[in-house]
Amino acid sequence: MTEMKGRILKGIGGFYTIESADSSVLLTAKAAGIFRHQKIKPAVGDHVTVIGESDSYVIAEIEKRRNFFVRPPVANVDRAALVFALAHPKPDLLLLDKLLIACEENRVEAMICLTKRDTADASAVAEIYAKTPYPVLELNATSPDELAPIAEFCAGHTVFLAGPSGVGKSTLTNGLVGQPTMDTGSVSVKLGRGKHTTRHVELIPLKNGGYLADTPGFSSLSPACADSASLAGYFPEFPLGGCRFLDCRHRAEPGCAVRAAVEAGDVSPARYANYLTLLQAVEARGAKERRGGNKTAPGKPR
Ligand SMILES: Nc1nc2c(ncn2[C@@H]2O[C@H](COP(=O)(O)OP(=O)(O)O)[C@@H](O)[C@H]2O)c(=O)[nH]1
Ligand SMILES: [Mg+2]
Numbered sequence: 001m002t003e004m005k006g007r008i009l010k011g012i013g014g015f016y017t018i019e020s021a022d023s024s025v026l027l028t029a030k031a032a033g034i035f036r037h038q039k040i041k042p043a044v045g046d047h048v049t050v051i052g053e054s055d056s057y058v059i060a061e062i063e064k065r066r067n068f069f070v071r072p073p074v075a076n077v078d079r080a081a082l083v084f085a086l087a088h089p090k091p092d093l094l095l096l097d098k099l100l101i102a103c104e105e106n107r108v109e110a111m112i113c114l115t116k117r118d119t120a121d122a123s124a125v126a127e128i129y130a131k132t133p134y135p136v137l138e139l140n141a142t143s144p145d146e147l148a149p150i151a152e153f154c155a156g157h158t159v160f161l162a163g164p165s166g167v168g169k170s171t172l173t174n175g176l177v178g179q180p181t182m183d184t185g186s187v188s189v190k191l192g193r194g195k196h197t198t199r200h201v202e203l204i205p206l207k208n209g210g211y212l213a214d215t216p217g218f219s220s221l222s223p224a225c226a227d228s229a230s231l232a233g234y235f236p237e238f239p240l241g242g243c244r245f246l247d248c249r250h251r252a253e254p255g256c257a258v259r260a261a262v263e264a265g266d267v268s269p270a271r272y273a274n275y276l277t278l279l280q281a282v283e284a285r286g287a288k289e290r291r292g293g294n295k296t297a298p299g300k301p302r
């Protein structure tokens with residue numbers, strides 16, 4: 001009877017590929033029956049304890065997750081490179097800010113990776129993020145010489161690349177892992193989407209240690225940003241706590257420190273504008289939920 005601590009790299013049809021903590025052993029295990037009763041499903045990225053004999057290993061324990069992404073299911077991601085092209089396609093900075101919020105919510109350390117620098121100037125986008133804590137990298141993703149900083153950011157971590165299609169995610173993946181694993185550039189005409197549309201996810205070992213979660217895109221990353229009060233907290237460069245009103249939403253309230261910071265040039269007007277757009281969306285969603293809530297409680301006295 002052996003007992004081994006390791007990590008799930010892959011799971012297909014109820015069989016999980018588990019790498020031992022020292023990376024010396026790879027084995028296949030099934031989930032212990034108890035998880036089914038508890039409605040817990042092991043996920044790629046889980047840190048687990050495996051017990052058993054050769055031929056019949058069982059996942060007996062799953063460690064508490066740092067975070068969990070649903071589509072595709074992957075646990076314990078700690079870093080993400082948010083990949084946006086400077087041109088072709090032109091960068092959607094509202095989407096970038098949404099992904100940054102999702103990273104903040106899930107305690108994933110984000111870096112901004114601006115590709116296609118060989119075709120467009122990066123200074124305008126770089127300036128918008130200069131006052132944020134996020135590292136910004138500008139590069140030509142097709143040039144292997146330029147991958148060192150992103151490789152360093154990923155090394156030793158569990159990472160994913162997120163961003164729209166056509167920005168260079170597959171190109172970067174191929175540069176970061178040992179051998180080519182992803183189709184690049186080719187969009188299947190029949191399907192109208194990238195070829196890499198498989199719903200299963202796998203942790204691919206990186207050249208310099210760590211893993212890349214081979215996720216197809218960013219759909220798993222829609223931010224929850226629960227309510228309008230917490231939204232500003234996901235903009236780390238906003239000076240919170242300095243506003244006159246405790247419940248300031250940083251719109252037109254007098255004595256707002258965030259607006260003052262925008263005027264002083266310490267917060268980018270573009271980030272602030274995206275904050276206002278998202279604030280409105282969160283409030284609209286909140287109002288809709290409240291209306292829905294009333295409908296489901298018809299007997300409630302007024
Ligand atoms: N000129 C240039 N082309 C790039 C760059 N990054 C990616 N590409 C090209 O853009 C196309 C889409 O890249 P791909 O990696 O498939 O994007 P994905 O959809 O995000 O996976 C391919 O033809 C790449 O060769 C870059 O930095 N500069
Ligand atoms: Mg791709």
Ligand SMILES: [Zn+2]
Nearest residue numbers: 243248250256
């Ligand atoms: Zn304020």
